Every structure is written in C-alpha cells, then in structure tokens.
Amino acid sequence: MFNRHLILKNMKERLFLVGLGVIVLAAALTTFSCKDDPKCNAGSGGSLTIVAKLEHHTINIPNDSLRPDTVWVKFNATDWASAPSGYDMMLIGEYPEDHVHIEGLQCGQYYLYASGWDTSINQVVRGGIPYNTDQSSGEVIVKIPVTE
Secondary structure, eight states: OHHHHHHHHHHHHHHHHHHHHOOOOOOEEEEEEHHOOOOOOOOOEEEEEEEEEEEEEEEEOOOOOOSSEEEEHHHHHSOOOTTTTTEEEEEEEOTSSSSSEEEESEEEEEEEEEEEEETTTTTEEEEEEEEEOOOOEEEEEEEEEEBB
C-alpha cells in the first residue's frame, strides 16, 4: 500500500523544484538577453539624422510660420512620464518645412515628444513615440503621432 504522506511530500518537492527551475531560467534569460549593445548608446556625437514628421490623424503637420513644430528628445528612454521636462535635446522646425531635423545622433533608444500647430483646427497638437535604431549613420524618417 502507498504512503499518502510520502507521495504528497514528493509532489511538493517536485513542484518546488519545477518552480525554482522556472525562476532560475527566467532570471538567466533576463540577464543575458537584456545586455545593452556597447556600440549602441543613444546620444549626440554620431552621424545619424532623424527626420521627425508630426502626424495628426495621418495628416502631416508642417511647421507654422508663427508656431513651428518642436521636438524634445530623451536618450535611452522608452517613455516620457514628465514631457516635456527632463529632455536631453530640443529642436525647433523651420518654416515652411514639414519636418524637424534631429542631427548628430548615435544608434540607440530614444523617446521623441513633439508639439505643433494644426492649422485645420487652430489648435496645438502633441504626442510622442519611442524609437530604437541600430542605424548609426544616414537619415531615417520617424512619424510622430500627435493629437489635441
């Protein structure tokens, strides 16, 4: 006959070991898969240019002569809890262009927060988007969704 206490004890030990194994595996994956690429550290001093285009309901928002588009940039960030304070870089667009140039960047993770004037509704529109790139030179277009 089986000893119920012995079976329950073995099941508890097995469940404990399986749970411990899952925790160790998750920790190992997190540690080894989240290492930053030392060659890709967001910031200035590089050869990459982001061409930031503000879009309100998929319509491009060009720079207004009195209220040009403005883009705030945070380096090594995926969100912007306190926009627009705490930025690393601020750029103002030039009238009549439909974008803002963000020049001299390195590859890496950025958060782009933008503000512009939508002449179709006569209101300020704002919004932001995280952007990650391995590209270290050239030009890349990033569309920033904005809303009232």
